[in-house]
Amino acid sequence: MSAPGLFSDTSLSTPRLRTEVPGPRSRALHERRQRVVPRGVGSVLPVYIEHADGPWVTDVDGNRFLDLGSGIGVTTIGHTNLAAVTAATEQLDRVTHTLFTVTPYEGYVRLAELLAERVPGTHETRTAFANSGAEAVENAVKIARRHTGRRVVAALDHAFHGRTNLALAMNHKAAPYGTGFGPFAPDIHRVPNSYPYRDGLDGMEAAARTIAHLEQRIGVHDLAAVIAEPIQGEGGFVVPAAGYLPALQEWCTRNGVVFIADEIQTGLGRTGTWFASTHFDLVPDLVLTAKGIAGGLPLAGVTGRAEIMDAPDPGGLGGTFGGNPVSIAAALAVFDELEHGTFFADARRIGAHLSARLERLRARHAVIGDIRGIGAMQAFELSTPGTTRPLAGAASMVAEFAAQRGILLLTAGSDGNVIRFLPTLTTTDEQLDVAVDVIDEALSALR
């Protein structure tokens, strides 16, 4: 059985609004915040959260929102999942920190063992832990360069890999992530991805295009790694055409290039499997995890082939908080929940229900150009009817409309014209129906 959330009001089906959104207490906090927090740290919706439980977040004004974003794909097994909270709380009473690179502890080793068993493939692996997704990306690049002795890293169009300086060079979108933050790291190249809705290419054609760029613009002798999100997250839940990723990986393997799967948004139950790579028959050399791995506590991992991971010399990898014991304890509970709960089936149920409901919506709203995703990672793209031209602004209008009804939705896409769903896997079909009905109204109001 899956553990309930801490406050156990998960069975409710509708949001509850007690004030306007944002309410007076949130507005007062927002005033205070603007005097002490830089504007560069934005907030999609300035409602200040007081507690959270399962798929619900409740703000300081007592408004309860249905959270279909899970803090951007973090609280996958539900907000304040009881097992994760209990494990973290018990760990707090024992040891909060020693630093694994000073005096180690078992949890780090245990979680590395669990990842070794669950990443795709039968090869021997090693795992190094870090604090955030971007740090996992940084470490993967270090490891791939040290292993290959080559400099260049290729990322895909529409990719997002984080907000550290190296990751900024890998992101597709300059604004707002990179604007004014250069100089950026050299030897990062971006190459075309597979975006079936927009490019109309099958997997082989798209892979041939990507590989031609890699060969002509970089050359295999300098190429250390190719990094790909199996389903692009911030880029708009772009699901590559069948065969694209395996062809790309096969080319990497043939040429001694490390293939890195950024599973930071797609991994750990989100798509109904441990890793989304499985859906594409991928066996990545390195797999990156973060977000959902510790049920809301900060943790990230790089798991990969032993011979690649062991390339850096002792002391070459680490960091003060990487693999913090409290985060690790929560992560062990998350793995146990995923293993023994109903979460994988729930992800598939959510995917089937949501995509069916969205297809019915498309019949009524010509602006829905594409519906895509796997499991509890679904999205629709808004286009000028009859074309694939992005309908700018519409997605944020839908999200704002929904927020006023107590539904938290996230936008995505390089053109900002995608609505994405990253619900907690505790979300019921009835709760999804409430959200889709509100989206239906929002799309009608667009006309």
Ligand code: PLZ
């Ligand atoms: N790789 C695939 O999705 C984080 C970004 C939120 P960190 N995505 C959410 C924002 O606006 O900064 C992400 C991702 C993929 C890497 C990252 C970076 O992970 O934990 O935010 O560093």
